Amino acid sequence: MLYVVGIGPGNEDYFTKEAENALNSTDLIVCYTGYKKYVERFDKEIYVSGMTKELERVEYALNEAENKDVALVSNGDATIYGLASLAYELNEKNLHNVTIKVLSGLTSASVCSSILGAPLNHDFAVVSLSNLLTPLETILKRINCAVESDMVLAIYNPLGKKRKEPFLKTVEIISNYSKDRNIDYIVGIVKNAGRNDSEYKITTINNLVNNLDEFMQYIDMSTTLVIGNSNTKIIDGMMITPRGYMSKYE
Amino acid sequence: MLYVVGIGPGNEDYFTKEAENALNSTDLIVCYTGYKKYVERFDKEIYVSGMTKELERVEYALNEAENKDVALVSNGDATIYGLASLAYELNEKNLHNVTIKVLSGLTSASVCSSILGAPLNHDFAVVSLSNLLTPLETILKRINCAVESDMVLAIYNPLGKKRKEPFLKTVEIISNYSKDRNIDYIVGIVKNAGRNDSEYKITTINNLVNNLDEFMQYIDMSTTLVIGNSNTKIIDGMMITPRGYMSKYE
Structure with missing residues (x-):
C-alpha cells in the first residue's frame, strides 16, 4: 500500500x-x-x-x-x-x-492566504512559474487569463537564481493590466509560508515595478505571490478580498 | 481574540x-x-x-x-x-x-483532488457558480478564461434547486471548447467531499452533455466538479493530471 x-x-x-x-x-x-x-x-x-x-x-x-x-x-x-x-x-x-x-495537505496558497489576511476569499487561479516541465508560453497565457478575468492569482515558484524571465514577463502582464484599468493591484509576498522563518510583505504592483531590483533580491523559489483582484483591499495592514456579503446585504 | x-x-x-x-x-x-x-x-x-x-x-x-x-x-x-x-x-x-x-483548513478542491486521484496536479482555477454575490457574467468569464488557457478547473456550488443557469452555461462553454479542440475533457464529480456519505463519479464532458438530466439530478450544492486540462487522463479508474516529469525525464 x-x-x-x-x-x-x-x-x-x-x-x-x-x-x-x-x-x-x-x-x-x-x-x-x-x-x-x-x-x-x-x-x-x-x-x-x-x-x-x-x-x-x-x-x-x-x-x-x-x-x-x-x-x-x-x-x-x-x-x-x-x-x-x-x-x-x-x-x-x-x-x-x-x-x-x-x-490531502494544506497547499501554500491556502497557508499564504491565512498569513496575508484573506486574499483568496473569491475565485482564484494557482499557477507555477517554473518552466522546467511547462512551456513558458502556456504559463504566461494562464497568468494573462487569470488577470483578464479578475481572478485572484497565487503564483508558486516565482523566481529562481537562473530563471528570471517568467517572473519578469508575469510582472509585465500584471503591470499592463494595471495601467489599462487604472488599478494598482495589491501584491502579497510570503516567504517560507508556515515555517519557522515565515515572513511576508504586502505591496502593490506599481511599487513592485518601481523597486524591481529590491523585490527580486527578496523573492525566491520558496516564495509564494498572491495578486489581488480589482476588489482586494488593505484592512488593518492585511490583504483582504471581499466575498461580497457587505455590498449585498447592507 | x-x-x-x-x-x-x-x-x-x-x-x-x-x-x-x-x-x-x-x-x-x-x-x-x-x-x-x-x-x-x-x-x-x-x-x-x-x-x-x-x-x-x-x-x-x-x-x-x-x-x-x-x-x-x-x-x-x-x-x-x-x-x-x-x-x-x-x-x-x-x-x-x-x-x-x-x-488554514483543507478546501474542497484539495480534498476532491485526493478523492479523484490527482486531477489538480498542475495549474488550476477555483470558481464558484453561486451568483448570489457575484454577477453571472463575471463567473462565466472566469470559466471561459480557465478553459481557454487549459487550466484544470474546480467548480464550487455548481447547481442549486432554483439556480440552474450558471451550470447550464458553464457546461455549454466547456462543451464548445471540447468540440473546437476535439478534446473530451474528463470531469470529476464529488458529492459531500470528505464526509461520511462522500461519493464520486468520473466521466467526460460529452457524456455529461449526453446525459444532462441524469447528471443534473445527481449534482447539487454540496458537489464539487473538477474539469481536467488537455493532458488529464484516467489511470486505474482515477483522474490524473500529469505534472510532466515522465515526458521530461524519459
Whole structure:
C-alpha cells in the first residue's frame, strides 16, 4: 500500500490528523532530502533523494510498497504540484499493481492566504512559474487569463537564481493590466509560508515595478505571490478580498 | 481574540493540529447551524445561525471576541469562500478593534483532488457558480478564461434547486471548447467531499452533455466538479493530471 501524504508546510501544527496517523503507522517514509527534518519525529525508516530525482524516488516507493506500507511524503498538498500523479503514472507503467491512497495537505496558497489576511476569499487561479516541465508560453497565457478575468492569482515558484524571465514577463502582464484599468493591484509576498522563518510583505504592483531590483533580491523559489483582484483591499495592514456579503446585504 | 478557523470537510481526520488546538482552548465557538455537529466534540459553548445570516453571525463573534477567545468556524478553508474577509471587514467598520488570526483548513478542491486521484496536479482555477454575490457574467468569464488557457478547473456550488443557469452555461462553454479542440475533457464529480456519505463519479464532458438530466439530478450544492486540462487522463479508474516529469525525464 502506498500512501501519498501531503504534509502542508512541514510544521507539526499544519499536519492533518489523517496524515499524522498515516506516518505513525507506516513501515517506511520516502521523501525529498530537504523535508526529512519534518518527518524525523515519527521515528521510522526514512529514504531520501534530491531535487530532479522524483522518478527514482517514486519508483523506489512503489517497489517497496509492493510488500509493505509506504508513505511517500509531499510538501503542501500531494496532488498540487506534488508527486501523486507521478505515483499513479509509474504504478501503471511499471506494473507495480500497488494500491495508492492520496491524503490531502494544506497547499501554500491556502497557508499564504491565512498569513496575508484573506486574499483568496473569491475565485482564484494557482499557477507555477517554473518552466522546467511547462512551456513558458502556456504559463504566461494562464497568468494573462487569470488577470483578464479578475481572478485572484497565487503564483508558486516565482523566481529562481537562473530563471528570471517568467517572473519578469508575469510582472509585465500584471503591470499592463494595471495601467489599462487604472488599478494598482495589491501584491502579497510570503516567504517560507508556515515555517519557522515565515515572513511576508504586502505591496502593490506599481511599487513592485518601481523597486524591481529590491523585490527580486527578496523573492525566491520558496516564495509564494498572491495578486489581488480589482476588489482586494488593505484592512488593518492585511490583504483582504471581499466575498461580497457587505455590498449585498447592507 | 477572534480565531477564524477552517475545519476542512468537518470530519476529525481532516482537522489540522492547529485548528484542533484552537477549538480546544477557545471560550466560545460560533458557526453555521449545519456545522454544529462537527464541533460538538469540543464540549464548548456553541452559538449557531443559519444560511444568509453571515453578517449577524460574524458580528456576534466579533462582539464576544472583545473580551474572550472566540473561534469562528468555517467549512473548508476560512479564506476560500469562507468568513475570514467578512470578519476583517466588520471588525474595521464597527470598530471592534479585535485581533484576528486566521487558521488554514483543507478546501474542497484539495480534498476532491485526493478523492479523484490527482486531477489538480498542475495549474488550476477555483470558481464558484453561486451568483448570489457575484454577477453571472463575471463567473462565466472566469470559466471561459480557465478553459481557454487549459487550466484544470474546480467548480464550487455548481447547481442549486432554483439556480440552474450558471451550470447550464458553464457546461455549454466547456462543451464548445471540447468540440473546437476535439478534446473530451474528463470531469470529476464529488458529492459531500470528505464526509461520511462522500461519493464520486468520473466521466467526460460529452457524456455529461449526453446525459444532462441524469447528471443534473445527481449534482447539487454540496458537489464539487473538477474539469481536467488537455493532458488529464484516467489511470486505474482515477483522474490524473500529469505534472510532466515522465515526458521530461524519459
